[in-house]
Amino acid sequence: MVTMTVEETWAAPQADGPLEATVTIPGxxxxxxxxxxxxxxGSRPVRLTGLLRSRDTDLMIGALAALGVDCRVDPNKATNVTVIPPAGGRxxxxxxxxxxxxxxxxRFVPGLAMLADGPTRFDGDEQAYRRPMRPLLEGLTQLGARIEYLGQEGFLPFVLTPPDRLVGREVxxxxxxxxxxxxxxxLLAARADGPTTIVHSGQHLPSxxxxxxxxxxxxxxxxxxxANPDRCRWSVEGRGTAGTGLPDQVQVEPDLSNAAPFLGAALIGGGQVSVPNWPDHTTQPGGLLPGYLETIGAQVDMVPDGQGSPTCRVTGGEAIHGLGDFDLSPxxxxxxxxxxxLVFADGPSRLxxxxxxxxxxxxxxxxxxxEITRIGGQARELDDGLAIEPVPVHRLHGAVMxxxxxxxMATFAAMIGLRIPGIRVRNIGTTAKTMPDFPGMWKRMLAGEDQG
Ligand SMILES: O=C(O)C1=C[C@@H](OP(=O)(O)O)[C@@H](O)[C@H](O)C1
Ligand SMILES: C=C(OP(=O)(O)O)C(=O)O
Structure with a gap:
């Protein structure tokens, strides 16, 4: 295990007055x-604009390249990427x-490997070896894949050998x-010959x-x-080699889940934080955020922007309320x-x-x-979630998180540091998984620099 000195940690900045910031969130x-x-x-080039460029999307681009997909990054704008599928869809x-x-x-690329002309080996970070994979690989096995586990059964790393032909069926x-x-x-079922029905057999279905x-x-x-989510059934027309047909150009919405630390900062630090280009309609779970923040005590305004989507403006209120018993599975x-x-709330929350x-x-x-306990707060795991109890803010204290x-967890620690002095964060660079420059964006938010 690598140990770090205090100097190598990131000092989370405190909010020294009400925030007043506009933050543009990447794709x-x-x-x-x-x-x-x-x-x-698909079978034609597609230009994606406003694409997120971060570790997770660069890994996806790398995976596609390994499978023979040509991903061309616009030399003048790295968030514009043209994807050219392989000839014949193989x-x-x-x-x-x-x-x-x-x-x-x-979870998505093994589907592409089902359409490859030979086996594909999947590996990842050591920490990824603990993330569940088995149900997906069982589904792919029902569609004709052979899986050879190279480590622990049911987890990365493994080799997937595709079937000769992908035929739709019930999975x-x-x-x-x-x-x-x-x-x-x-996603894969779109390329099967014939329809595929996917049935979820478990008790609970998150997200x-x-x-x-x-x-x-x-x-x-x-x-x-x-789609019949109530009956846990989804059926997809298989389009075989005709494949998918996205429009020639697709614009990506901002990441509303990545907006959460910034909008939440307005409650913890006080003041106002705005995020432009908030989509009028979205399937992102972050679309639920404005409603959640209102319940917790914020004022949320969707400010029209003349031509495009509105700006979501969150103003911190007098108090932060606990959520009581609250279902966050979506x-x-x-x-x-x-x-x-909720660490700063005046009442308990059981998520x-x-x-x-x-x-x-x-x-x-x-x-x-x-981590909540480490800073003097009170929290415990529940069978299906997390309970957070109120603790007076003067009892919370700094720590290396x-x-x-x-x-x-890194953005969580930064949020705590807005109100508690002496919070230092190990490996703030881990935020690059989905945000290319979180520390810079956070600093600019606190300085009130308009990033809109
Ligand atoms: O399909 C997706 O893009 C995601 C689904 C969710 O996964 P889980 O259902 O495993 O929570 C979510 O948490 C993850 O960040 C992204
Ligand atoms: C669960 C998450 O990521 P992943 O896509 O790796 O599952 C997440 O971003 O919170």
């Missing part, structure tokens, strides 16, 4: 990586795919550990907005999908940001429906309980 990780996959599954076998710690890469998996298993199968996002993006790519990925705000966060970048329930290679 959505989830949309960027879906569009990259959907473009690769991906290059014999590839090695590095998934890093990216759920979207490890049943338990997706309670991650919605990404269903999304990965849905339903992310599944709705996959369905909407497939439809945008001309693929017919019947928006698990923003739990660390919500939790950071439910998020047991699957134990299989995220790290065991987030354990990490959040540990761990981030567990988890970008959202």
């Amino acid at each position: 959505s990780k989830s949309l960027s990586n879906r569009y990259l996959i959907l473009a690769a599954l 991906f290059r076998g014999g590839a090695r795919v590095d998934c890093g710690l990216a759920g979207t890469v490890m 049943t998996i338990d997706s309670s550990a991650s919605s990404q298993f269903i999304s990965g199968l849905l 339903l907005p992310h599944i709705a996002m996959t369905v909407e993006d497939l439809r945008q790519a001309g693929v017919r999908v019947q 928006a698990g990925e923003i739990v660390p940001s919500i939790a950071a705000i 439910h429906g998020i047991g699957h966060l134990r299989g995220h970048e790290t065991n987030r329930l354990k990490a959040l309980a540990t 761990e981030t567990y290679a988890d970008h959202r």
Whole structure:
């Protein structure tokens, strides 16, 4: 294990007065990586604009390149990328795919490997070896794949050998550990010969907005999908080698989950933070954020912007309220940001429906309980979530906070540091998983520099 001195940690800046900032948020990780996959599954070049460029999307671009997809980055603007699928829609076998710690890469790219002309080897960060993979790989096995596990069964690393031909059929998996298993199968099903029906057999299904996002993006790519989330069934028209047909150019929405630390800062630090280009309609779970923040005590205004989408302006209120018993299963990925705000609440919160966060970048329930306790707060894991009790702010104190290679634990710690002096953060660079320059953006927000 690498140990770090205090000097190597990042001193989280405190808010020394009410915030007054406009922050432009880079493209959505989830949309960027879906569009990259959907473009690769098509038969014509697609130009993606406003694409997120961060570790997770660069890993996706690297994975596509390894499989024979030509991804051309605009030399004048790195967020514009043209994706050129391989001729005939057949991906290059014999590839090695590095998934890093990216759920979207490890759960979506094996689908592409089903259409390759040879086996593909999947590997990733050591920490990724603990992220669940088995239900996805069982689904792919039902579609004809052969999986050879190279480490622990059910986890990375593994080799996937594709079937000679991908034929649609009914596939049943338990997706309670991650919605990404269903999304990965849905994306691939667009290229099957004949229809595919995907059935979820488990009790709980997290992150339903992310599944709705996959369905909407497939439809945008001309693929017919019947979605019955209430019955846990999704059917996809298989378009065979005709593949998907995204428009020639697709603009990516800002990442609304990455907006959460900045908008949440207005509650913790006081004042106002605005995020421009807030989509009028979105499938991103971050679309639920304005409503959550209002419940917690913020004032939220959607300020019209004349021509484009409105600006979301969040103003911190007098008090921060606990959420009581609250189901966060639709928006698990923003739990660390919500939790950071709730540390300062005047009442308790019991966040439910998020047991699957134990299989995220790290065991987030354990990490959040540990880090809240470390600064003098009170939190404990629940079977399906996290309980946070109010503690007077003068009892909270500085500490060196761990981030567990988890970008959202790093932004969580930065949020805590807005109000508590002496917070230092280990490995702030881990935020590069989904945000290219979080420390710079945070500093500019605190300085009130307009990033709009
Ligand atoms: O499909 C996606 O883009 C995602 C789905 C969610 O995964 P889980 O269902 O595993 O939480 C989310 O947490 C993750 O950040 C991104
Ligand atoms: C869970 C997350 O990421 P991943 O796509 O790696 O699952 C996340 O970003 O919060």
